[in-house]
Amino acid sequence: MKNILKNIILPLTVILFAVSCHDDLDQSPIDPDSFTEEDVFANAEEAKSALAKVYASLALTGQEGPAGQPDLSNIDEGFSQFTRMLFNLNELTTDNAVVAWGDAGLQDLHGMYWTASNDFTDAMYNRLAQTVSFANSFIENASNLSDAVVTEYIAEARFIRAYSYYNLIDLYGDVPLVTQIATTLPSQSTRQEVFNFIESELLDIQNSLASSGSNEYGRVDEVAAWALLSKLYLNAEVWTETSRYNEAVTYSEAVISSSYSINTTDVNGNGSAYDELFLADNDTNGAQNEFIFTANFDGLNSQTYGGSTFLVHAAIGGSMDASAYGVNGGWAGNRTTSALVNKMGSGDSRAMFYTDGQSLEISDITSFTDGYAITKFSNLTSQGVQGVDASGNFADTDLPLIRLAEIYLNYAEATLRGGGGSSTTAVSLINELRERAYGDTSGNITEADLTLDFVLDERARELYWEGQRRTDLVRYNYFTTNSYLWPFKGNSANGTSVSDFRNLFPIPSNTLLSNPNLTQNTGY
Template identity: 70%
Template sequence: MKIKHFKILALLIPALALHACHADLDQEPIDPDSFTETNVFASTAEAKGALAKLYASLSLTGQEGPAGDADISGIDEGTSQYSRMLFSLNELTTDHAVVGWGDPGLPNLHAMNWGASNDFTTGMYYRLAQEVSFANSFIDNAGRLEGEEAEAFIAEARFLRAFAYYNLIDLFGNVPLVKEVTTSLPEQNTRTEIFEFVESELLEIQDQLLESGANEYGRVDRVAAWALLSKLYLNAEVWTGTEMYAESLEFSNKVINSSYSINTTDANGNGSAYDELFLADNDSNGAQDEFIFAINFDGINSRTYGGTTFLVHAAIGGSMKASDFGVNGGWGGLRTTKALVNKFDYAVTERDGDGDPIAWSDGRAMFYTDGQEFEINTIANTFTDGYAVTKFTNIDSEGNQGNDESGEYVDTDLPLIRLAEIYLNYAEVVARGEGGDVGTAVAYINELRERAFGDNSGNITAADLTLDFIEAERSRELYWEGQRRTDLIRFNDFTTANYLWPFKGGAKNGTAVEPFRELFPLPSNIISVNPNLTQNPGY
């Protein structure tokens, strides 16, 4: 059963943002009829409800759901959901996605010309600041409780705070480090200082978290700390200037040797087990064994216009039938560029009369091509320009629609970290010549490709294990899961002319942009209010 999110007091003093708020993005305590703070922490049983709020802050957007009592005002509530904004900032800015809608600030993301008042970069900063604030309040109040269960709860809250800071240093760089509830204007810390804090927190709590697989589905255990350390160290050279690939390898091995496993169950019998990861029953069909950290969604109990409800609805348009995806309609927005499609060129099994690919033997090539143009001539309001992506659905392994009979809200959970990514982390370190075993790395890659192909026809050899291959393989395995911008930066391909994709930099054939675009700006309203903060260069 999916963990339910409880309606509780939003124990909120937004430590990163309190003094920077004004009318267009106020955050303030809400839901006055909820538990008092004293009652919430009267026992571990009550505190578990407050802990649920920390998880819910990543999946939901307010107290009512899907809309009506938002945690963050001044931005469309559905848009403000964490994973929807992660998609906007880490996928829409890359070769993986375009969107046809004209919401203020949205077209600027793929064009890579956003400013410091962009609604989406600002909203993400506030969402992450709120998560830090919730976690700080929980850690402070739960400290009065005793026992191993309370210690584990606090460790989970510290993980979620570290995860928020992992996102903040990735997206924004130098941000305030706030570890307790305060009303003081925060000082700004360096990216390296934030990195070191995240590292130290994860190392300290790893043994306080429950053992591998011992927690409820949807809550983290110590393997999540190891996995986040693997990711943190993989990006250390970009974020701090110091390589830490050996450390990434160490924690990748710890994750790989844990109780988690690659899902190979092909319940719907289509020849590939890959799609099982993104079905409505991915909390029970075997996919959950691969999910180290996921956001839970349920069409009845956790409704939002973000999350996988967004990923399913927004990707349906043109001649696509919404009922095939278990929903009641399409929003006609999201497509992909030919740059992603071309990464599956080796697996093309059929082309149309124009020579464009329309079928593939690699089951990860989940594209809808009927009536869709391979080339994108116009992004805005033209859903048929660019192939559609069918990766996420609200259909379960038996072909049934998700729980919400109306088809409006989606059940599918969204993995934030899954074991396949850690396989790829290991293989990348090997390809960089920083340790590990080539044969082992090849075996990990082939395990993923055998799942995708349904046989060994797509297997690689040691000679194939290059950095260019790893970058492309990460794209093939992880597209639309919120990873791409971070990967492109690590491979020096995000802003440079080394790699161009359609409409990169606003040019039809793509163009390089200024390197300062590797970081998003701090919200302009925060900069204007807090004299302790310095804006990122270029903004």
């Protein structure tokens, strides 16, 4: 799919998705109509091109590259990109990140005092709504084709729709469940109803998707369905009040037994194979064997001010040399807190921090030099070559949305929560990750070390800045409570608890005004 993005995504960003489909979750997109449905869905080859737009809805933001003709109105286009919003809502609200910038509503996120009119929570809701819209339109139009391969394309679109709904119920709780193009205002479904839909969809499409590892890079296969089921069942107790840890173990085992593997190839010879996961050639350097579902980027052909461009540039400031990360300058925004730094053991190569001129503790969030900088994401290849954009503006680095290491940790947590897995296997899986991190067995653990809190901390060490942290803290009942505090949690320097209604974000105020069928989440 990265090749598809390079070759066709710019012309295909103007393909037709009927105006009515944009009302699916009641957002305010800009209609990208240009081609006719007959042009786009004339045959299987054209339908494959249209499928690229569904994938691209999680990577790009509009019709003209980084800015111009945005898919969503009423917000800066770069701000609204999906993985950038995933960072803002699932990382910036936690112990993993702070930001120096003063854009309206942005500091509210780490301080945990956002309102129902927050631009960033609004943007994520609308972005996911539009992805559902694009998927629904593709599924309806492609269903008119009889080619056998189109069944696989439709299954992929259904996966992306299920993934979008996974994020919607994680972030917002009760949301409209819309699976067909409609002109009427949707009603609100319960979190349980949407959970059931996601589950049934993934179970239904698993046999229609490509077999493990057989699809083009960037396109999902059957393992992606199993991996998303693993994630879904791990969160079931929080989202539905019914635990499903046995199923979480079962589908984690299916993923672990598949053709995907943990990357252990240290191409750049720096002593660790972890950093290869986040370099500009991570689609070819061995990391791709660990990636189950990705958001793909190309510095020339799929430009955005979100994605890896955001993660690389925004983490550079102070005395950092931007060229050492393959870009032309830093935006001096994102850093981390001492809570994450202190979780890293000596010798753990995942501790990718820049400390020169950076203080460990934060006294002023708006000062980039307060807090260690993160060097995890880079626009250099494994050979140290800058990405394809010679200007250094836009990054090539793909972002894993689901990778095998996460599923290892899902297995361990679900096992500890009573899911029927093997603690011996869980320890072995975690040690596989830690041996990559340490370069040897010096960081290995025993079964006596395997506790739920250890797994949570290991998730922080392995997955920080990958859009997971808030979801994990909510599952552990640590996100809003005083059971776990971090710097400036609750807008307090030492951290404080906040009301538990903040385990969910608000339904956007504008959405409520335009659709009387919807009810706001408690507390907003």
